[in-house]
Amino acid sequence: MKYVDEFRDADKARTLIHEIETLVATIDLAKERPIAIMEVCGGHTHSIFRYGIEGMLPKEIELVHGPGCPVCVLPMGRVDDCISVAERPEVIMTTFGDAMRVPGSKKSLLQAKGDGADIRMVYSPMDALSIARHNPDREVVFFGLGFETTIPSTALTILQAKADGVKNFSVFANHITIVPTIKAILDDPDMQLDGFLGPGHVSMVIGTTPYEFVASQYNRPMVVAGFEPLDVLQSIWMVLKQIKDGRAEVENQYARIVLDGGNAAALAAVAEVYELRDFFEWRGLGSIDLSGMKIRNAYRDYDAEVKFIMPNVKIADPKACQCGEVLKGQIKPWQCQVFGTACTPETPLGALMVSSEGSCAAYYQYGGVKKHEAAL
Amino acid sequence: MCLGIPGQIVKIDDAARNLATVDVSGVKRQVNVTCIVSVDHPIESCIGDWVLIHVGFAMSRIDEREAAETLKVLTELGEAQAEMEAMRMSSRA
Ligand code: SF4
Numbered sequence: 001m002k003y004v005d006e007f008r009d010a011d012k013a014r015t016l017i018h019e020i021e022t023l024v025a026t027i028d029l030a031k032e033r034p035i036a037i038m039e040v041c042g043g044h045t046h047s048i049f050r051y052g053i054e055g056m057l058p059k060e061i062e063l064v065h066g067p068g069c070p071v072c073v074l075p076m077g078r079v080d081d082c083i084s085v086a087e088r089p090e091v092i093m094t095t096f097g098d099a100m101r102v103p104g105s106k107k108s109l110l111q112a113k114g115d116g117a118d119i120r121m122v123y124s125p126m127d128a129l130s131i132a133r134h135n136p137d138r139e140v141v142f143f144g145l146g147f148e149t150t151i152p153s154t155a156l157t158i159l160q161a162k163a164d165g166v167k168n169f170s171v172f173a174n175h176i177t178i179v180p181t182i183k184a185i186l187d188d189p190d191m192q193l194d195g196f197l198g199p200g201h202v203s204m205v206i207g208t209t210p211y212e213f214v215a216s217q218y219n220r221p222m223v224v225a226g227f228e229p230l231d232v233l234q235s236i237w238m239v240l241k242q243i244k245d246g247r248a249e250v251e252n253q254y255a256r257i258v259l260d261g262g263n264a265a266a267l268a269a270v271a272e273v274y275e276l277r278d279f280f281e282w283r284g285l286g287s288i289d290l291s292g293m294k295i296r297n298a299y300r301d302y303d304a305e306v307k308f309i310m311p312n313v314k315i316a317d318p319k320a321c322q323c324g325e326v327l328k329g330q331i332k333p334w335q336c337q338v339f340g341t342a343c344t345p346e347t348p349l350g351a352l353m354v355s356s357e358g359s360c361a362a363y364y365q366y367g368g369v370k371k372h373e374a375a376l
Numbered sequence: 377m378c379l380g381i382p383g384q385i386v387k388i389d390d391a392a393r394n395l396a397t398v399d400v401s402g403v404k405r406q407v408n409v410t411c412i413v414s415v416d417h418p419i420e421s422c423i424g425d426w427v428l429i430h431v432g433f434a435m436s437r438i439d440e441r442e443a444a445e446t447l448k449v450l451t452e453l454g455e456a457q458a459e460m461e462a463m464r465m466s467s468r469a
Contacts, residue, residue, distance in 0.1 A: 041378070042378060043378050044381045046379075046453055046455075047453060050452065050453050050454075069378075070378070078393055087397075092467065096431070096462075097458070097462055121462070121465065121466075122466050123405075123431065123432060123459075123462040123463050123465065123466035124407075124431045124432025124433070125431065125432070126408060126433075126468065127405075127432070127466045145448075146378065146431075147378070149378050149430055149435070150378070150430060150431055151379070152411060152435070153408075153430065153431045153432065153433045154434065156408055156410055156411075156433065160393065160408075163393075201379065201380060201428075201430065201435070204428075204435060204436050205435065227379060227449070228445065228446075228449045229449075254437075256438070256442055257428065257436055257442075258440065259405045263411050263435065263436070264413045264414075265410055265411045265413070265414070266410075266435065269411075356453075356454065356455070357378065
């Protein structure tokens, strides 16, 4: 068991895998078709591929890799908008490293930087604010990305900028929220999912209560999971147990980090600065109602979309890309016609190849799903 | 960016702005601690806390064992190195 042996507690992992096998054998549904469990969060996707978890599971379980990688679902049009602002001579564009290589319709931020735009990688939006303080004659824009895990960080940074009277700082907000996304997935007739692994760190901020609708309205089990391999295995077991018992509940496997009520200070900052957009465009998934966040009018001075005119053009993904189908779990990454040929982590065509949390990059990096033989 | 990284709060830099210095495996970096301070846990009492840090913000208090185990998994995933490299780079910027 090459992979299992790497686990901190290999015996516990073996026991869990065995318990999963035993449990699956008693579930009637599993005799008709594989049980499809979606991990919503890119952190889980990364962990699942890194540890070869799919290959350790009985074949009656299919893991569907969800859209929970904020870099991967960023549409080309937004990247183009960001570049158009970055190319203005007065602007210093700041961004997380993950976003640098996301392809726009003509180029990525990295290529725009090569062409002379002042684009700087930062670790934190606070660093962007400090660049603004040190460059009072320039306009510093932060390319704000991410789900609820990172939304509080840009909200708090905007609050700090306002408190300190920094005027040359703004955020280009591309934040997205998880709940409408899960709802859109559940409403998609193409998707047949039997249960969910809920994101750990998003839930650390929002808590577990917002997921109640998954159980109550859609009758699907949801287990908020940590991203360590044992967490993932245990959470899969918990989802299966619910299916076996005919229950649909929101359970919290990651209670050592996630409180049911979330983080009050973080939620307060987000509510103060942001409100929901009517809709937001996702790469591969199309437009999802109420899924994006925009800066409230009271903070419009810090909103890059107010400060700068952007092309705001909707751009379709290249024809060869099958990112949408991969995102929805309709095909596996390697089934995309350009996987590993025209699209690789060095030269990504689609955004799922850019970040280690994207399923194409994770698959490319760690190889096959069916490590079953190799692993046992 | 989404998984964060554990660190220990070693110094309060600016109580009014909720800024503190953390030590992440030897790399020191200023973070915002707004999300982990409260009436019951004022900023003065944060020194020594282990926290999970996301993009420069302490988002959750964790215990020391959890911190060590999380760091190990992050290292195996290659995330810890990337995160610390980003921290180092930005402290130079
Ligand atoms: S291989 Fe590239 S183009 Fe195909 S789905 Fe993956 S990221 Fe998209």
